[in-house]
Amino acid sequence: MACQRVWYNRYVPTLSSPVQRARRPTLRDVAALAGVSYKTVSRVVNDEPGVSARLAERVRLACEQLDYHPDHTASTLRRRDRRTSTIGLILEDVSNPFSGSLHRAVEDVALDRGVTVLAGSFDEDPSRARVLFTAFARRRVDGLIVVPPSGDVTPLIMEQRKGTALVFLDRAPAVGAADAVVSDNRRGAATGVAHLIRHGHRRIGFLGDYTALWTAEERYQGYLDALATHGMAADPALVRRDVRSDEAAGATVSEMLAAADPATAFFAGQNLITMAAVRRLRALGRAHDLALVGFDDFQLADLLDPPVTVVAQDPVTLGHRAAELVFERIDGADGQFRLEVVPTLLLPRGSGEIPPSPR
């Protein structure tokens, strides 16, 4: 093998220089080679009219010969519109599939416009979000699509006033101050809970995410809505919020089942909580006699036993719309800020249709 093969943890450094570095060619280098002024090269590179075919051909040849790639960054600095053709995307965590789907949807809309995407994960940590925001702002992104952290969003609003398009995604913490695209969390949760009620459940446990999260609060309200609609009182003994870690979710399920007059069904306010509940019910051998509906779909939910009924979000539409809104603003739209609400979809698969167990 021509190159050094390194097994992880067995790195052996060597010193020979691997490549000849060529200086990166500029407009002037191309101009010199083609024997024209560098403004002429600029015209050719940008497909501006008013260059004779003869010169244009010579310039193109020189570009190719030097493997010239225009410096988009320098052109941005001088151009009137000052566009970087880059947007910033601040997600919860790029490694989580929901964030990944949002990212991909945004990317696809951006790529159609020749816009690149700076992406980052803030991990529900406001200070990490601020680091990302600052880094993106200094790079003068044309727009920011942000899953907003709980806490202060005024730095984002300040940046917006300086001309950066801003769209909140998945959460709407500052309705009226910026565009936002969110799932219909409240109605979706209500639909899921109503589904359990329709299947005969009267004792429905609620397993909620961090109270500080906008979506968690909306979903909790949806849970209450469904109970109220069906004339049922909310029993505090059946409500657990700020449940996030797998252990916490599992423990909560066990604890609620051990209580007097226990829940016969669970509504899980989030992906990971749903999976943790499945694990625990499975471990307790009760996966088939307790009903479960989860908010947000996940891969293989349909292959579990029983298959898991969920209220599915539509991350692709969320991402697409956020990107479309941000580009409308970048293009100069100056209408009132909008809150777009994307519907959810109940997917009955089995776990949500289990009747109350007699016990």
Added chain:
Amino acid sequence: MACQRVWYNRYVPTLSSPVQRARRPTLRDVAALAGVSYKTVSRVVNDEPGVSARLAERVRLACEQLDYHPDHTASTLRRRDRRTSTIGLILEDVSNPFSGSLHRAVEDVALDRGVTVLAGSFDEDPSRARVLFTAFARRRVDGLIVVPPSGDVTPLIMEQRKGTALVFLDRAPAVGAADAVVSDNRRGAATGVAHLIRHGHRRIGFLGDYTALWTAEERYQGYLDALATHGMAADPALVRRDVRSDEAAGATVSEMLAAADPATAFFAGQNLITMAAVRRLRALGRAHDLALVGFDDFQLADLLDPPVTVVAQDPVTLGHRAAELVFERIDGADGQFRLEVVPTLLLPRGSGEIPPSPR
């Protein structure tokens, strides 16, 4: 509500202007407000020594008052090192969990250095990869981490020669021309297949990804290695490659089981193929009498029935090492190019330990 609420597909435009736009302040604006030269402001902003505390304080106050954010792009243009503190990351698809984990691992290393990440999905489409590459190159990223598409990688190598650090990730198409970090695909696959052999299987079906993919070829070689090691001949009737869609994978499983002297076990060369095989075996009611080992882990594999035995990759280490290598090059390391091979891990969970069914 202060703002217009729009349900998806019911957009009603309005015309009032939502914000007052402020001009974005520059060094000169800050200097004017603080009553100093703009070079002094530059010194303060960059924590350069040699500014009196009195002036520095005045400058900082002015920065705050104007909400000044330095233009990193302009500073890059002038600085000697010409660093953008941005790297480009070209992945197969940011919405797939494996890519997401790579991305996150790269991001974490980058963030520690104040470097932002431009990310994109090339979808196994070389022309889309070229679009991303060009966009990143024009923005003068300091480094590129690329899951290389099948086909020509010379444009990447040319860019490398112009000073952009280049690391191939997950695939090593041009060993010796650039650094690369890959999984130990071949040995991992061999381990998985040997595991099936150890459990008594002599007829092991191979379900492989696109032949054109470097990883698919490596894993196939691993399959052959294991057979050879155990003195078994490879039966072409048991090998299917270029299987990718769910339908193709499912159909292939059915077809192979319908043959005379059918497989008693399957080795799936990839994530999605494994899941498709699970689905099909389940549908055929044979999930418990055919063994299955998949390459690459996936969420909930342990909760399926039977739980799925896999050869797990380590995307976090892959991403970390790729990022570390790219930054070493950016920092000027000029040693020989390295190929780093990250080990895989066999996770026996149930499906891979099923003995050959008598039939």
Added chain:
DNA sequence: TTGAAAGCGCTAACAA
């Protein structure tokens, strides 16, 4: 310690 001038690679404005 502070500031003035030049210039990074490019586009805008205007002249030839």
Added chain:
DNA sequence: TTGTTAGCGCTTTCAA
């Protein structure tokens, strides 16, 4: 159709 000059916001260089 082609070229010249200025300047985007900043850092570098050098002078005060």
